[in-house]
Amino acid sequence: MSQQIAIGTLNDIPQMGATTVETPNGRYAIFRTRNDEVFALRDQCPHKQGPLSQGIVAGHTVTCPLHNWKIDLSSGEAQAPDEGCVNTLPIEAQPDGTLLLTLVD
Amino acid sequence: MKKKLVCIGNGMAGMRTIEEILKLEPDMYEISVFGEEPHENYNRILLSPVLAGEKTIDDIILNSAEWYTENNITLYKDEKVIEIDRIHNQIKSEKGTVLEYDRLLIATGSTAFIIPIQGHQLDGVIGFRDIKDVNTMLSAAQTGKNAVVIGGGLLGLEAANGLRKQGMTVTVVHLLDSLMERQLDKSASSLLKCSLEDTGLNFKMEAQTEAILGTDGKVSAVKFKDGSSVDADLVVMAVGIRPNINLAQQAGLQCERGILVDDTLQTYDPKIYSIGECVQHRGQVYGLVAPLFEQAKVCANHLVDLGYSRYEGSVTSTKLKVTGIDLFSAGNFTGTDDSEDIIFQDPSLGVYKKLVIEDNKIIGTVLYGATLDGSWYFQLMRDQTDISAMRDKLLFGQAHLGDSGHGDENHILTMPDDAEVCGCNGVCKGDIVNAIVKKNLFTVDDVRAETKASNSCGSCTALVEQLLASTLGNDYSASPAHKPLCKCTDLTHDEVKDEIVKQKLTSIHAVYEALDWKTPDGCASCRPALNYYLMSTFPDVVEDDSQSRFINERAHGNIQKDGTYSVVPRMWGGVTNPAELRAIADVADKYDVKLVKVTGGQRIDLFGLTKEQLPHIWADLNKAGFVSGHAYGKALRTVKTCVGSDWCRFGTQDSTGMGIKLEKMTWGSWTPHKFKIAVSGCPRNCSEATIKDFGVVAVDSGWELHVGGNGGIKVRVTDLLCKVSTEEEVQEYCGAFMQLYREQAHYLERTAPWIERVGLKYVQEIIVDDAEQRKLLHERFLASQDISQVDPWAELAKKPNSPQFKPLKRIAA
Ligand SMILES: Cc1cc2nc3c(=O)[nH]c(=O)nc-3n(C[C@H](O)[C@H](O)[C@H](O)COP(=O)(O)OP(=O)(O)OC[C@H]3O[C@@H](n4cnc5c(N)ncnc54)[C@H](O)[C@@H]3O)c2cc1C
Ligand code: HEM
Ligand code: SF4
Ligand code: SF4
Ligand code: FES
Numbered sequence: 001m002s003q004q005i006a007i008g009t010l011n012d013i014p015q016m017g018a019t020t021v022e023t024p025n026g027r028y029a030i031f032r033t034r035n036d037e038v039f040a041l042r043d044q045c046p047h048k049q050g051p052l053s054q055g056i057v058a059g060h061t062v063t064c065p066l067h068n069w070k071i072d073l074s075s076g077e078a079q080a081p082d083e084g085c086v087n088t089l090p091i092e093a094q095p096d097g098t099l100l101l102t103l104v105d
Numbered sequence: 106m107k108k109k110l111v112c113i114g115n116g117m118a119g120m121r122t123i124e125e126i127l128k129l130e131p132d133m134y135e136i137s138v139f140g141e142e143p144h145e146n147y148n149r150i151l152l153s154p155v156l157a158g159e160k161t162i163d164d165i166i167l168n169s170a171e172w173y174t175e176n177n178i179t180l181y182k183d184e185k186v187i188e189i190d191r192i193h194n195q196i197k198s199e200k201g202t203v204l205e206y207d208r209l210l211i212a213t214g215s216t217a218f219i220i221p222i223q224g225h226q227l228d229g230v231i232g233f234r235d236i237k238d239v240n241t242m243l244s245a246a247q248t249g250k251n252a253v254v255i256g257g258g259l260l261g262l263e264a265a266n267g268l269r270k271q272g273m274t275v276t277v278v279h280l281l282d283s284l285m286e287r288q289l290d291k292s293a294s295s296l297l298k299c300s301l302e303d304t305g306l307n308f309k310m311e312a313q314t315e316a317i318l319g320t321d322g323k324v325s326a327v328k329f330k331d332g333s334s335v336d337a338d339l340v341v342m343a344v345g346i347r348p349n350i351n352l353a354q355q356a357g358l359q360c361e362r363g364i365l366v367d368d369t370l371q372t373y374d375p376k377i378y379s380i381g382e383c384v385q386h387r388g389q390v391y392g393l394v395a396p397l398f399e400q401a402k403v404c405a406n407h408l409v410d411l412g413y414s415r416y417e418g419s420v421t422s423t424k425l426k427v428t429g430i431d432l433f434s435a436g437n438f439t440g441t442d443d444s445e446d447i448i449f450q451d452p453s454l455g456v457y458k459k460l461v462i463e464d465n466k467i468i469g470t471v472l473y474g475a476t477l478d479g480s481w482y483f484q485l486m487r488d489q490t491d492i493s494a495m496r497d498k499l500l501f502g503q504a505h506l507g508d509s510g511h512g513d514e515n516h517i518l519t520m521p522d523d524a525e526v527c528g529c530n531g532v533c534k535g536d537i538v539n540a541i542v543k544k545n546l547f548t549v550d551d552v553r554a555e556t557k558a559s560n561s562c563g564s565c566t567a568l569v570e571q572l573l574a575s576t577l578g579n580d581y582s583a584s585p586a587h588k589p590l591c592k593c594t595d596l597t598h599d600e601v602k603d604e605i606v607k608q609k610l611t612s613i614h615a616v617y618e619a620l621d622w623k624t625p626d627g628c629a630s631c632r633p634a635l636n637y638y639l640m641s642t643f644p645d646v647v648e649d650d651s652q653s654r655f656i657n658e659r660a661h662g663n664i665q666k667d668g669t670y671s672v673v674p675r676m677w678g679g680v681t682n683p684a685e686l687r688a689i690a691d692v693a694d695k696y697d698v699k700l701v702k703v704t705g706g707q708r709i710d711l712f713g714l715t716k717e718q719l720p721h722i723w724a725d726l727n728k729a730g731f732v733s734g735h736a737y738g739k740a741l742r743t744v745k746t747c748v749g750s751d752w753c754r755f756g757t758q759d760s761t762g763m764g765i766k767l768e769k770m771t772w773g774s775w776t777p778h779k780f781k782i783a784v785s786g787c788p789r790n791c792s793e794a795t796i797k798d799f800g801v802v803a804v805d806s807g808w809e810l811h812v813g814g815n816g817g818i819k820v821r822v823t824d825l826l827c828k829v830s831t832e833e834e835v836q837e838y839c840g841a842f843m844q845l846y847r848e849q850a851h852y853l854e855r856t857a858p859w860i861e862r863v864g865l866k867y868v869q870e871i872i873v874d875d876a877e878q879r880k881l882l883h884e885r886f887l888a889s890q891d892i893s894q895v896d897p898w899a900e901l902a903k904k905p906n907s908p909q910f911k912p913l914k915r916i917a918a
Contacts, residue, residue: 007914016626016652019908022915030913034626051668054656056629063629065656065664070629081555103916 002104009097010036018053018062023103028089029053030099031062031073039073040091040101046071046084107135108207110408111196113186113352115140117149118381118397119212120168125405127176133409136178137204139196142235143183145170148545149235150394150577153426156239156267160542167545189356191374208408211364211372211379213349215392219342220255224317229324230340233264242339246271249338253277253327255314257284259425261343265306266427268339276307276335278314278327288423288434292450293457293473300430300455309335348383348390363390368415370404380404386418393421394577398547402595411621414595422483424476424574433479433574436469436486437461444468449500458500465493465866478502480570491864494824526572527565532558537569541576549573591630593623598851602638611639611647627653634852637739640775641847644889657737659909661897662719665712669699672711672722674731675772678746678764678784679707688729696722706743706781708734720905723898732896735772739853741843742781744768745793749786749803758803760786763832767801770836771843773894774886777850777859780843795823798846798856799839804828808835812842812868813860821857824865827873841872841882848885 013019013032020043021028029043029052041062043053050066060073070079076088090102110126112119115138123136140146144166151165173180181202188197189209197203217232219225229245231238245252246268254265257279269275277284283294284301298308313330317340328334348363359365359373363385370378370386380400382392391397396419403416422435440446444463449456456474460467460482467486472479481502485492492499520526522535540546540555552569553559559569589595596604601620610616613635617627627635632653639647651659662670674689689709693701699713714722723733736742744767747753749760764784771782783794784801793816794800800811800823807830811823826842829835845868850859860868871878905911 005914005916007916008908012908012913014652014909020912022912024916027912048666049668051664054660054664054668056632056655057652058626058628058632059624066666068629081557101916 002102004100004102007099007101009099010038010093011097012099013038016057018055018057020053021101023101025103027051027053028101029062030091030101031057033057033060033073036093038091038093038099040089041071041073041076042087044086045069046078046086047082052086108133109205110134110136110208110210111204111206112136112138112210112212113189113196114210114212114214114349114381114383115142115144115146115180115182116212116214116381117146117167117394118214118401119210120146121398121401122210122212122380122404122408123176123178124168125401126408129405129411130409131176134208136176137181138173138178139181139184139186139198141183141185142237144236145173145180145182147236150426151542152233152236152239153263153267156242156264157270158267162236162239164542186352189352189377191356191377194376207376209377210404210408211353211377211383212381213352213383215346215348215382217342218345218347220314220344222314222316224319224324225342227317227319227324227340228322229319229338230317230342233260233341233343234346238341242268242341243271245339246273250274251276251336252339252341253335253337254341254343255327256343256345257281257308257310258287258343258345259285259423261341262301263426264341264343266301266304268341269305273339274307275305276309276337277301278309278312278329278335280311280313282311284308285425285434288438288471289432289473290438290459290471292448293432293434293459293471296452296455296457296473297425297430297432301427346382346392348385350383353379353383361385368403368417369407369412370400370416371407378404378408386416389418391419391421393423394547395419396421406595413621420483420487422479424479426575426577431472431474431476431575433472433476434470435479435483436467438469438471440469447496447500460499462492462496465491465496467492475502476574477567477571479574480567485861488862490862491866494865495861526568527556527558530557532556534572537572538576541573547573547577590634591628593627593631594620596620598634601635602642605638605642609643611643613639613650613653637775637777637852641889644892658739660716660719661723661733661737661901662714663737669713669715670719671736672714672719672726673704673708673734673736674726675734675743675768676708677768678744678761680746680761680765681709685729685731688726688731692722692725692729695725704736704743706736707745708736708743710736716910720902720907720910724902724905727896727899727902732772733898738775739778740776740780741768741771741774742779744771745781745783745797747784747786747791749784753786755789756786756803757805758786758808760784760792760801760803763801763803763808763835764792766832766836767839770840770887770890773896774843774847774890775893776843776847777852778855780846780856782839796820797823799842801835801839806830808832810835810838810842813856813865815855815857817855819857824860826865826869837879837883838872840886841879842868844882844886845871848882 007021016034018029018031027043028040031039043051045064047069050064052062054065055062061070063070069082076086078084092100146168148165148167154160185199186196187199195205217234231241252268252273252275254261254277257277265275265277283291315330316328318326324340326334326336350360350364353364354360364379366379366384366386370380372379381397400416403414406414425432440461444461447460449458459471461469466489470482520534524534526534544555546552559566590598608619636650636653656664662672698711702710704710744764746761746764750756781797782799783792783797785792785794786803794802795811796814796816802809809828810826812826814823815821
């Protein structure tokens with residue numbers, strides 16, 4: 001079953017930045033790109049569990065702050081030559097800016 | 106409709122240009138490629154190891170048939186172009202294909218020169234240029250016994266070595282008395298000859314070939330002017346190459362030795378570009394791959410109508426790819442009337458090193474037997490670094506400074522395949538060599554991206570460069586003058602900095618727009634660099650873009666492996682007192698700090714704090730009078746001191762007081778990389794000032810100022826900048842030095858490599874010899890300190906509930 005939960009608004013996240021949300025399945029990083037797209041990824045780098053929410057966001061990738069792996073925000077996949085994948089969750093911004101995160105259990 | 110691009114020549118230069126075009130504008134052109142050889146594009150350099158039996162043809166294919174299809178490139182292989190019709194913009198092939206072009210790229214390379222002596226048309230007389238030649242040699246080795254190689258240059262020796270390994274008896278015939286005279290001086294050349302003779306090659310020096318003799322149309326012997334002769338079942342002519350310019354000449358394009366091109370690689374016909382071994386640029390014809398790759402980048406830039414980059418010629422270096430022979434040569438190694446040589450020779454070790462110096466700059470080098478420092482010398486040469494300050498140590502190489510984690514392992518060629526090269530990422534020699542060959546890697550960046558070697562601390566970069574050089578026979582690092590800031594631009598650090606000033610760019614996105622960045626948001630390399638350049642250029646206008654800073658600088662703490670942070674309060678000059686210690690102890694208790702540790706810079710580090718705790722602990726520390734220690738930043742870190750004359754029986758000056766003054770002056774300043782200072786009270790140097798970025802050592806008559814030290818991966822002892830007598834002078838020199846470094850170094854370049862790049866003398870001329878400039882620099886330093894000496898902790902402690910520190914929401918199960 002899945003449920004949609006309002007977690008805040010777009011303006012709570014800096015552009016090209018991230019914030020976090022604690023869920024029953026662990027901490028998720030919520031990213032906002034320069035074009036106001038939002039993505040939700042498990043806040044754990046597939047390499048050594050670095051907090052992706054603390055990385056530098058450019059385009060559709062975030063660079064992990066610990067050892068610079070680059071993770072694709074939409075697929076959660078690490079960019080070659082690194083291999084690994086981090087869980088993603090559906091998230092969307094409503095016209096009024098409210099962010100709806102879909103939790104799957 | 107797409108424009109039509111036709112490329113004549115399916116070789117290394119042509120396909121590299123096509124690859125560069127596809128990177129920039131994949132959809133601009135409909136591309137057709139003609140190649141006379143019946144193969145896809147392969148790595149010609151590696152024909153020598155194929156001949157030697159160390160690699161196979163399949164190993165050296167660069168662009169597979171699928172690559173052409175995937176990129177919608179029509180390949181006409183085994184099809185020679187025989188005419189260019191510039192009136193109708195058409196080309197014609199020998200098979201009758203006629204194609205129109207909007208732009209034409211001539212990349213026909215060159216052919217082996219065959220001396221037209223008697224017998225040169227006999228069966229079994231060949232050059233060494235392509236797969237066909239290699240196959241001829243391999244089958245000759247099956248049936249015949251004796252081979253003669255005419256020409257003792259690079260190519261000839263590689264051919265000879267290969268044929269010997271295939272079991273033939275090989276004689277190398279050379280016109281002059283020393284081998285590879287275009288790359289080696291006499292001493293290195295004779296060392297080389299000895300080692301090659303040891304492997305079983307025969308040499309006939311100063312020999313003029315008179316004729317090639319044959320029976321039944323097949324070669325049988327080579328006869329010399331002195332009357333002697335040598336039996337031969339195979340004769341390889343390796344006496345030079347001739348650029349393939351016939352086609353261009355027939356079409357009326359200007360040619361001399363090669364097809365003439367300008368700095369954009371355009372020929373005299375604006376629709377026709379040319380690149381590779383067939384061109385002549387500023388009087389030079391190149392016969393190595395590295396310059397061709399630089400040309401390819403520029404040529405592609407113009408073919409896709411970007412039109413801003415220029416090719417200004419290349420400085421080349423050479424390595425011989427004969428397994429077991431270690432040789433490097435670059436630049437003018439014979440010297441000029443005004444040059445001098447520095448030479449190191451140890452015949453029993455088989456080591457010979459020569460540097461040619463003119464005007465305190467390296468203009469050429471020959472290394473034999475120990476080439477680890479080849480790329481370093483080559484870099485100093487291309488950067489035109491003034492080497493007077495390190496002249497006495499130069500020949501011992503960069504490695505004498507030591508690379509932590511590598512011991513003194515610098516004979517990479519003798520390392521076994523399973524020896525670890527990159528200690529950070531655990532990459533072995535064999536992995537790297539395999540990747541270079543199988544994945545077509547040419548630069549250190551390529552190797553980093555593919556294998557992760559040299560991708561972390563970088564201390565193994567020289568070893569990786571060596572592996573590249575010994576595998577590919579050349580140094581492919583783009584010349585540093587053209588080393589782009591990152592993959593998002595072709596501009597260098599310096600070019601970007603200049604444009605920021607010239608065009609008064611004050612935001613990162615203004616830079617991206619004005620300078621045609623390739624990515625809309627940049628990347629994790631260029632954003633922090635630009636943020637720094639903007640802030641240091643216009644400190645009073647530019648707003649710090651915190652999303653472009655590394656997390657440590659955003660969170661004002663060092664991120665640890667488990668995602669927690671460490672907190673280091675500033676302690677001026679390393680001095681503290683019971684009240685401060687009590688406050689720290691209280692904070693440590695209150696926040697349940699996991700570890701309290703004294704750092705290498707004389708501060709106290711509190712470990713294991715979560716991000717949510719940070720603003721609270723900062724507020725508490727602020728209350729006790731502490732400010733941030735910037736232990737996390739590209740900034741002034743700490744000023745380390747010894748107790749000095751107040752307490753120490755050896756002390757000559759008050760080093761602690763001096764240190765505190767310096768720290769009060771410099772704290773809060775952002776620098777290209779971290780910046781460490783230390784002050785010692787006498788030459789016993791208990792605060793280790795001579796491995797700091799700025800080190801002060803008190804002496805009886807005043808203060809010695811030392812700069813450019815580093816205690817990290819590569820230990821570097823400081824250079825003595827000068828001696829001064831008063832505390833005020835120490836401060837002024839320190840401020841001026843920091844400001845010069847801030848204004849001129851590249852982002853993430855520490856003072857040690859910066860000084861090695863620009864030369865100590867340059868720094869002395871500005872800081873020591875020119876009182877006016879020193880004063881101005883110091884004033885600029887103080888002016889920007891006015892703005893940046895704000896305690897970031899105090900600012901952020903005011904907003905503990907910002908989503909930067911707290912989860913936006915906690916969703917209950
Ligand atoms: C054995 C060997 C070892 C070498 N080792 C090194 C080394 O260690 N380091 C180094 O830097 N360089 C080395 N080189 C030199 C390097 O290979 C060349 O500099 C490089 O390949 C030149 O590239 P290019 O594209 O200009 O020419 P090529 O690679 O020769 O490509 C030109 C292509 O155009 C084709 N062509 C010519 N005319 C026509 C036409 N009319 N129609 C259609 N096709 C045509 C040719 O058949 C050829 O395939 C070596 C070369 C050889 C032969
Ligand atoms: C010795 C002098 C000159 C030489 C050798 C020369 C050569 C050429 C060549 C080879 C072309 C390409 C033709 C083609 O695309 O088919 C060309 C194009 C052209 N030239 Fe010249 N030219 C010369 C002088 C001039 C001068 C003096 C002018 C203008 C006053 C001029 C204007 C042009 C223009 C407008 C084009 C067309 C450009 C295009 O196709 O985009 N040229 N020239
Ligand atoms: S450096 Fe000199 S003055 Fe300072 S503690 Fe050591 S011996 Fe004493
Ligand atoms: S603290 Fe420094 S030396 Fe120690 S493990 Fe970390 S990076 Fe390496
Ligand atoms: S934990 Fe993310 S790169 Fe290592």
